Amino acid sequence: MKATNAKKATKPKAAKTRPVGRPRADRRRRERPPDEEILFQAARLFARQGVAATTTRQIAAAAGLRQPSLFHWFPTKDAIVEALLESTIGATLDHAERVSKERHGAALRLFRVLRFDARHLCSSPYDLTALVLSPESRSSRYGRFWKRRARLIEIIGDLIAAGIREGSLVEMDRKLATRLVFGMDEGVLTWFDREGAWTPDLVGETFAELALRALLRDPKDLAALQREAGPLHDEP
Amino acid sequence: MKATNAKKATKPKAAKTRPVGRPRADRRRRERPPDEEILFQAARLFARQGVAATTTRQIAAAAGLRQPSLFHWFPTKDAIVEALLESTIGATLDHAERVSKERHGAALRLFRVLRFDARHLCSSPYDLTALVLSPESRSSRYGRFWKRRARLIEIIGDLIAAGIREGSLVEMDRKLATRLVFGMDEGVLTWFDREGAWTPDLVGETFAELALRALLRDPKDLAALQREAGPLHDEP
DNA sequence: GTCAATACCTATCGCGTGATAGGTTTAGTC
DNA sequence: GACTAAACCTATCACGCGATAGGTATTGAC
Numbered sequence: 001m002k003a004t005n006a007k008k009a010t011k012p013k014a015a016k017t018r019p020v021g022r023p024r025a026d027r028r029r030r031e032r033p034p035d036e037e038i039l040f041q042a043a044r045l046f047a048r049q050g051v052a053a054t055t056t057r058q059i060a061a062a063a064g065l066r067q068p069s070l071f072h073w074f075p076t077k078d079a080i081v082e083a084l085l086e087s088t089i090g091a092t093l094d095h096a097e098r099v100s101k102e103r104h105g106a107a108l109r110l111f112r113v114l115r116f117d118a119r120h121l122c123s124s125p126y127d128l129t130a131l132v133l134s135p136e137s138r139s140s141r142y143g144r145f146w147k148r149r150a151r152l153i154e155i156i157g158d159l160i161a162a163g164i165r166e167g168s169l170v171e172m173d174r175k176l177a178t179r180l181v182f183g184m185d186e187g188v189l190t191w192f193d194r195e196g197a198w199t200p201d202l203v204g205e206t207f208a209e210l211a212l213r214a215l216l217r218d219p220k221d222l223a224a225l226q227r228e229a230g231p232l233h234d235e236p
Numbered sequence: 237m238k239a240t241n242a243k244k245a246t247k248p249k250a251a252k253t254r255p256v257g258r259p260r261a262d263r264r265r266r267e268r269p270p271d272e273e274i275l276f277q278a279a280r281l282f283a284r285q286g287v288a289a290t291t292t293r294q295i296a297a298a299a300g301l302r303q304p305s306l307f308h309w310f311p312t313k314d315a316i317v318e319a320l321l322e323s324t325i326g327a328t329l330d331h332a333e334r335v336s337k338e339r340h341g342a343a344l345r346l347f348r349v350l351r352f353d354a355r356h357l358c359s360s361p362y363d364l365t366a367l368v369l370s371p372e373s374r375s376s377r378y379g380r381f382w383k384r385r386a387r388l389i390e391i392i393g394d395l396i397a398a399g400i401r402e403g404s405l406v407e408m409d410r411k412l413a414t415r416l417v418f419g420m421d422e423g424v425l426t427w428f429d430r431e432g433a434w435t436p437d438l439v440g441e442t443f444a445e446l447a448l449r450a451l452l453r454d455p456k457d458l459a460a461l462q463r464e465a466g467p468l469h470d471e472p
Numbered sequence: 473g474t475c476a477a478t479a480c481c482t483a484t485c486g487c488g489t490g491a492t493a494g495g496t497t498t499a500g501t502c
Numbered sequence: 503g504a505c506t507a508a509a510c511c512t513a514t515c516a517c518g519c520g521a522t523a524g525g526t527a528t529t530g531a532c
Contacts, residue, residue: 021479022527034479050372052288056520069480071521133426134370136286170449176434176442179427180420187419190369198412206412213406214450257509258497270509292490304491305510313490474532481526488519496511502504 026064035073038063039087042080043126051081051136078141085137085145088128092120093148095235096155104228106162107169107216111208111225113156115232118185119204122192129189153182160215169215181211201232262300271309274299275323278316279362287317287372314377321373321381324364328356329384331471332391340464342398343405343452347444347461349392351468354421355440358428365425389418396451405451417447437468 030037041062045054056077060067074080096113121128131137138146157178163169188203209226213219266273277298281290292313296303310316332349357364367373374382393414399405424439445462449455 018528019479020477020529022481024480046371048371048374050286050288050370052286053372055518057518065479066481067519068482068521068523072479077520130371134286134372135282135284135366136289136370138284173442176439177446180423180443180446183423183426184416184420186426187416187423190419190422191415203412206409207416210413210416210450213455214446219449219455254498255509256499256507258511260510291488293488301509302511303489304493304512307491308509476531477529479526479528481524483523483525485522486520489517490515491517492515493513494511495513496509498509499507501506 024064025066028064030064034063034065038065038070038073039080039083039126043084043128043131046081046084046130047127048130050130050134081131081137082142082145084126084128085131085142087126088121088124088132089145089148089152092117093152096152100155100159105168106159106166107212107221108225108228110156110159110163110215111212112229112235113159114181114185114211115204115208115229116235117152117204118188118207119200119232121186121188122194122200122203127194132186133189153178156182163215168217168221170217177215181215184211204232260300261302264300266300270299270301274301274306274309275316275319275362279320279364279367282317282320282367283363283365286366286370317367317373318378318381320362320364321367321378323362324357324360324368325381325384325388328353329388332388336391336395341404342395342402343448343457344461344464346392346395346399346451347448348465348471349395350417350421350447351440351444351465352471353388353440354424354443355436355468357422357424358430358436358439363430368422369425389414392418399451404453404457406453413451417451420447440468 032040038059042054042059045058045062055067056070057067059080060070063070070077070080074083095116099109099112099116102109121132132149157174160169160177160181161174164171164174184207188207192198192200192203209222212222212225216222268276274295278290278295281294281298292306293303295316296306299306306313306316310319331352335345335348335352338345357368368385393410396405396413396417397410400407400410420443424443428434428436428439445458448458448461452458
């Protein structure tokens with residue numbers, strides 16, 4: 001009787017610290033669940049080396065697994081890339097769709113969309129440098145992501161066109177302007193250092209400030225835009 | 237006697253159309269010498285697929301050779317990447333060094349450096365999208381290229397700082413401004429279509445115009461800058 | 473204790489890769 | 503015609519890749 005009770009007192013304690021399943025060869029603690037850890041480490045490696053040059057063995061080792069174990073969580077290497085791409089752009093496109101429909105001047109809407117996107121790129125849990133900017137991701141396999149990205153470009157282009165029509169933005173080739181501005185936006189991915197001195201908010205604000213100074217007929221309007229827009233960190 | 241003469245009349249004609257060396261299996265004419273054709277086709281494939289995902293068999297087929305023949309012209313696949321990287325940035329850095337030393341206002345010098353670089357990126361004989369923007373090229377193997385690129389960024393940063401000191405450009409975090417402007421510059425690589433409607437000159441001019449509008453204290457100074465700078469196609 | 477589910481492991485496969493080795497085909501020189 | 507250099511070719515290699523197959527080690531439920 002007494003021996004049985006002593007055994008039961010020991011078991012619940014072990015249950016709280018051990019996940020179900022075979023223990024790993026790599027005993028190091030991981031702060032994320034396995035699928036998220038795989039994505040996190042994959043993104044890091046992709047950003048540093050590119051997708052094709054990153055092997056599944058490297059990803060597995062970085063995530064604390066053996067290479068074939070990756071296929072328990074993702075059906076193919078490709079599926080990892082796809083999951084990373086899908087993890088981006090959703091929030092920023094939703095925000096852009098919402099803001100672009102509001103009853104405000106085009107310049108204000110543009111300002112808010114741009115700074116939100118740049119901040120979002122800097123603060124994603126995953127380092128997306130390689131994925132968004134590299135030709136490796138241009139495959140038709142990721143058509144959904146590229147469609148949504150094209151939609152975001154379209155929204156920005158429409159806002160620039162509306163600003164030109166309203167007279168708040170300077171006359172120019174609206175498509176070329178869209179490309180240049182969006183290039184500066186995504187260009188953030190090539191230099192933003194997640195361990196560096198600049199915060200995502202600061203980058204978002206400064207980028208949008210420069211973009212609007214470039215486009216506004218009268219850059220003195222910028223101060224009013226910044227006031228009306230409010231602090232970036234209040235955007236949902 | 238006569239038969240011998242007839243034979244000699246035929247040979248000189250063949251000598252003018254046939255290069256020395258074994259004929260290719262792929263008989264199609266190539267407009268460039270073999271090494272240049274390899275670089276051209278490699279750049280095209282790298283831009284579309286990325287470096288690691290492009291095989292030497294693909295490069296060879298595109299250049300009209302068999303795969304091992306590549307190694308007659310380049311010692312390794314890597315050497316192809318290196319040659320492409322070296323083919324860029326030389327002219328633009330020389331120009332930037334020269335212009336940045338001239339006795340003109342910082343804003344004018346900056347304007348000329350920026351538009352030259354953007355045009356240069358658009359008009360390179362090789363499509364460098366994958367090489368300049370992708371992590372694949374970040375290897376220490378290409379240290380020389382990355383040093384020169386850093387020098388270019390430094391020159392632009394110094395010009396921005398000088399403009400801020402002179403009072404022609406707005407006060408702001410000079411390093412962040414440099415990064416954003418250079419991001420727009422290189423971002424051109426992600427969207428410029430060599431078969432498209434925009435010319436390299438137009439892109440160079442428009443990019444520099446937007447960048448200076450963003451940075452100038454008084455954007456009305458832009459017109460004077462454009463006049464003083466003269467047409468981009470006159471830059472050597 | 474048995475069984476099922478879960479999360480891993482080791483072993484291995486079929487295939488494709490960059491590169492080497494040796495041979496072939498041409499023009500040019502003597 | 504013999505020889506050399508140049509520019510190719512075919513054949514092959516050693517290696518590493520993504521993925522499959524089957525087994526192992528744990529928890530939790532009964």
